[in-house]
Amino acid sequence: MAKFTYSNIEREMETYGYDSxxxxxxxxxxGGCGVLxxxxxxxxxxxxxxxxxxxxHGTLCSKGIASTQLAYHPDRLTYPVKRVGAKASGNWExxxxxxxxxxxxxxxxxxxxxxxxxxxxxxxxxxxxNEGVIYRFANLLGTPNVLxxxxxxxxxxxxxxxxxCGSNPIVDYENNPKCIMVWGNxxxxxxxxxxxxxxxxxxxxxxxxxIAVDPRLTRIAARADIWLQLRPGTDTALALGMLNVxxxxxxxxxxFVENYVYGWEPFVKRVNEYPLNKVEKITWVPKxxxxxxxxxxxxxxxxxxxxxVAIEQQINCEDNNRSLMALMGITGNIDVPGGQALxxxxxIRTVAEFGVHKKLSKEQAAKRLGADRFRLAGNxxxxxxxxxxxxxxxxxxxxxxxxxxxxxxxxxxRANAKEVYRALEKVEFMAVSDFFLTPTAELADIVxxxxxxxxxxxxxxxxxRHSYILPRRKVIQVGECRSDHEMLNDLAxxxxxxxxxxxxxxxxLDYILEPMGMKWQEFSKMDYIRGExxxxxxx
Numbered sequence: 421m422a423k424f425t426y427s428n429i430e431r432e433m434e435t436y437g438y439d440s441x442x443x444x445x446x447x448x449x450x451g452g453c454g455v456l457x458x459x460x461x462x463x464x465x466x467x468x469x470x471x472x473x474x475x476x477h478g479t480l481c482s483k484g485i486a487s488t489q490l491a492y493h494p495d496r497l498t499y500p501v502k503r504v505g506a507k508a509s510g511n512w513e514x515x516x517x518x519x520x521x522x523x524x525x526x527x528x529x530x531x532x533x534x535x536x537x538x539x540x541x542x543x544x545x546x547x548x549x550n551e552g553v554i555y556r557f558a559n560l561l562g563t564p565n566v567l568x569x570x571x572x573x574x575x576x577x578x579x580x581x582x583x584x585c586g587s588n589p590i591v592d593y594e595n596n597p598k599c600i601m602v603w604g605n606x607x608x609x610x611x612x613x614x615x616x617x618x619x620x621x622x623x624x625x626x627x628x629x630x631i632a633v634d635p636r637l638t639r640i641a642a643r644a645d646i647w648l649q650l651r652p653g654t655d656t657a658l659a660l661g662m663l664n665v666x667x668x669x670x671x672x673x674x675x676f677v678e679n680y681v682y683g684w685e686p687f688v689k690r691v692n693e694y695p696l697n698k699v700e701k702i703t704w705v706p707k708x709x710x711x712x713x714x715x716x717x718x719x720x721x722x723x724x725x726x727x728x729v730a731i732e733q734q735i736n737c738e739d740n741n742r743s744l745m746a747l748m749g750i751t752g753n754i755d756v757p758g759g760q761a762l763x764x765x766x767x768i769r770t771v772a773e774f775g776v777h778k779k780l781s782k783e784q785a786a787k788r789l790g791a792d793r794f795r796l797a798g799n800x801x802x803x804x805x806x807x808x809x810x811x812x813x814x815x816x817x818x819x820x821x822x823x824x825x826x827x828x829x830x831x832x833x834r835a836n837a838k839e840v841y842r843a844l845e846k847v848e849f850m851a852v853s854d855f856f857l858t859p860t861a862e863l864a865d866i867v868x869x870x871x872x873x874x875x876x877x878x879x880x881x882x883x884x885r886h887s888y889i890l891p892r893r894k895v896i897q898v899g900e901c902r903s904d905h906e907m908l909n910d911l912a913x914x915x916x917x918x919x920x921x922x923x924x925x926x927x928x929l930d931y932i933l934e935p936m937g938m939k940w941q942e943f944s945k946m947d948y949i950r951g952e953x954x955x956x957x958x959x
Contacts (some may be wrong), residue, residue, distance in 0.1 A: 423766065428548050429456065443470055443947065445880035445892040446875035447549060448490075450484035450613050452476065452888075454947070455484060457874065457895045464488050464874055464896050466663045473946055475888060479618040482581065490872055496855055497869040500901025507845055507863050517900065520866050521907070524824070525914035527562070527849045531821045537562035537786045539821040541808055545569050545828035549878060550904040553928075554776030554826060555801065557822055557908045560917045564780060564788035565820075567805050567828070574613060576732045578885075579800045580741040582656040588885040589748055589760030591724040593619035600718035601631040601713070602733055603744060604655065605728025606638050613728070614886040620726065629720055634730075646713045651704040653734050658710065661699030661798055662693040665714035666750060672718065673752025680958055681749065718751045722758030755956050763887035764951040767935045771883040774932060776920070777801060787818075793905070805834050809843040823850040826904050829868065831859040853904055871902040876903040877940065879926075891901035891944045 429441055438458045446453045446467075454473020458466040467487050471478030490496075500520035501512040502537045531539050544550055544560045546569050558566050568575070581588045591597065594616075600623060608617035624630060624643070632644035641647045650658050666672050667688055677684060696707035703710075716725050725748055729742050745754075753759035780801075785791075790807035791798045811820045823844070824926070830840050844850060844863040851863040853868040878892040905925045912921040922928050929940035936949075943949070 434451075438465070440894055442895045443472075443891075444874070445878075445890040446480070446484040446487065447880065448487055449481070449610070450546065450611070450892075451549065451873075452614070452884070452886075453480055453484055454890060455480065459895065462896070464491060467786065473890070474948065474950075475890075476616050476618055479616070481617075482542065487872065487874060490855065491874050491896065493856075494896070495857075497857055497861075497867060500866065500868050500899055500900070501857075502866050503864065505550060507813060510808065510862070512857075512867075515866075517868075517902070517910075520868060521911050521914055523866060524910060527822055527851075528915050531849075532561065532623065535819060535821055538565060538784065538789075539563075539819060541565040541567055541789075541820055541823050541832070542566035543805075543808075543823060543825040544904075545826075545830045545833065546573065549880070549883065550826060550908075551883065552771045552774040553905045553908045555771075555777065556920070557912055557917070558824060559776050559780040559913065560920055561914070562780065562784050563783050564791075565803055565808070566801060567808055567825075568802055568828075569828075573729045573732060575797070575800055575802050576737045577727070579742055579796055580738050581745060584742055584745050585754060585762065587762045588614075589745065589754060590614050590763055590885055591620075591726050592722075592758050592761040593623055595722070596597075596626055597623055597628050597724040597758035599629040599631070599717055600726055601633065601717055601722035601723070601747075602640050602644075602726045603633040603728075604730030605726050605730070606634075606640060607726060607923050608639055609829050610728065614884050625856075629716060631717060646709060646716065648703075648705050648709060649712055651702070654703040655731050655734070656736050656740040657694060657699050657702040657749060659740065660691050660694035661703070661707075661710050662696050662698055662717070662926040663743065663746060663750070664696065664699070665711050666718045667691050667878065668746075669715070671715065672750040675956055676752045676754075677750055690861060696779075717747065721752070722756055723751060724748070724759050755958060757955055761953075763885055763953065764887055765882070765885070766794050766949045766951045768879070768882060769887065769932045769935060773930075775801075789817075789820075805830060805840075807834075809839050812843040812847050813839075814911050818877075821848045823847050824852075825850065825860060825864075826853040828852075829854070829858045829860045831863070839895035855908060859903070868907060869899060871903040871906075872898075874899055876905065877929065877944065878903070879929055879940075879943070882932065887953065888948050890948045891946065893944055897931070 438460050440459050442457045444455050444457050446455045453476040454470035456468045456596050457464050467654050469478040469480035500515050504513050505512040540563045542554050544554050607615050630644045632641040633648045634641050635652050700707040726729045748754050748760045755762045788798050790804050794804050834840050850864045851866045852864040853870045874895050877894045879891040880890040882889045909921050909925045926940050
């Protein structure tokens with residue numbers, strides 16, 4: 421546990437007349453970076469990377485630096501509104517938070533009584549670490565329908581890694597991989613999931629070999645020792661081709677395979693169905709390049725695969741994820757220093773525990789939209805958005821009467837925007853929580869003003885697999901904006917869930933930290949907490 425310290429910033433505060441500086445935790449992308457937020461006259465005026473943070477070491481991307489532009493944007497919604505007139509009319513009336521939440525609660529209670537809880541669909545996008553509270557609300561309500569971006573982003577990786585090796589295998593940059601294969605990822609630009617581009621770049625500066633798998637000539641591909649410019653969507657075939665080389669040239673880790681691999685013989689039979697001549701035709705990658713990359717990855721220890729959502733936005737993403745885990749595993753790079761670590765989080769309540777998934781009955785879970793078509797997603801409590809639009813437009817397998825979309829703009833972000841628009845026009849009632857009146861929000865009946873990460877207390881990154889949690893401290897208040905967490909905590913009391921929630925959301929933070937015997941007020945004075953780091957736990 422690190423102590424809360426400031427890093428020689430007094431001189432800068434005096435020079436520029438800042439009132440205070442607050443250590444916090446950015447959430448402009450998938451989050452993770454420690455930041456210093458400087459304030460003046462009650463406003464956040466500057467954001468810089470925190471050099472004491474073990475995740476970004478003082479670096480910060482342009483999104484993080486520009487957070488104040490989002491918080492104080494002139495078009496930002498700063499109070500609740502309700503629509504007046506037809507959908508997309510552009511006519512809005514300001515209302516109080518009480519009126520907004522009372523109206524939403526009345527609709528929820530009405531639709532649950534008349535059509536069942538499954539007629540209410542909750543939805544969220546990537547952005548504000550709100551999935552725990554959203555699932556808690558939905559599961560206690562009894563609706564199995566939570567629409568997310570997770571069906572093609574991160575969720576497939578977590579689902580397949582849990583059933584394959586127990587957890588998401590994370591590149592252990594702290595212990596200097598000697599070979600990094602970046603597969604469908606551009607982390608120096610995107611900084612997605614557990615990763616930051618800074619750690620990757622430092623590893624390259626220390627001499628790590630680099631293999632890039634990407635159809636495009638990215639900055640990473642341009643720097644690579646080997647660039648595999650594959651035909652888009654053929655990742656699994658490429659992985660099987662590399663596995664073919666590693667198996668038949670006996671480059672695999674014999675001790676690991678003999679003791680910790682299940683199903684070796686049928687696996688070998690499968691990879692032998694993908695000789696390099698065949699793989700070259702499928703992927704458009706020259707077979708000699710595939711062979712060279714496979715040999716480099718298998719013989720350079722430790723080695724790791726830096727993967728991203730690009731591999732998950734295709735129809736065979738699960739097979740692809742498991743093929744990449746096979747590459748990690750049979751080369752002996754699972755849960756070793758500098759390889760793919762299976763990190764353990766601190767002893768807190770997980771997102772799954774907080775989301776009380778066990779509170780949803782089997783009868784209601786069976787009603788999940790698309791349960792017959794997307795079984796693995798259903799086991800992960802995820803639905804494909806297409807199933808929601810179909811249910812609204814056709815009323816099959818049952819009518820969806822209400823949408824509550826939080827940090828989600830499906831008109832702009834989901835496939836077939838015209839179909840999405842028709843569904844949102846047709847749904848009987850829709851509430852949206854967001855920063856702006858987005859194209860999706862313009863179709864809503866009520867829109868709530870959401871808080872940015874600068875306006876909330878929270879336990880940052882407690883859903884990730886890199887083993888850190890960091891305090892996100894509230895720095896400013898803009899208008900009447902409220903965090904999704906506070907909003908749902910308040911709404912829950914209005915729909916009869918009060919016994920499962922708290923008087924205010926700080927109680928929820930205490931609940932998450934409770935297994936460590938700690939409360940939010942104590943944690944908020946720290947820099948971070950990391951779970952115990954051990955390797956080769958499978959032994």
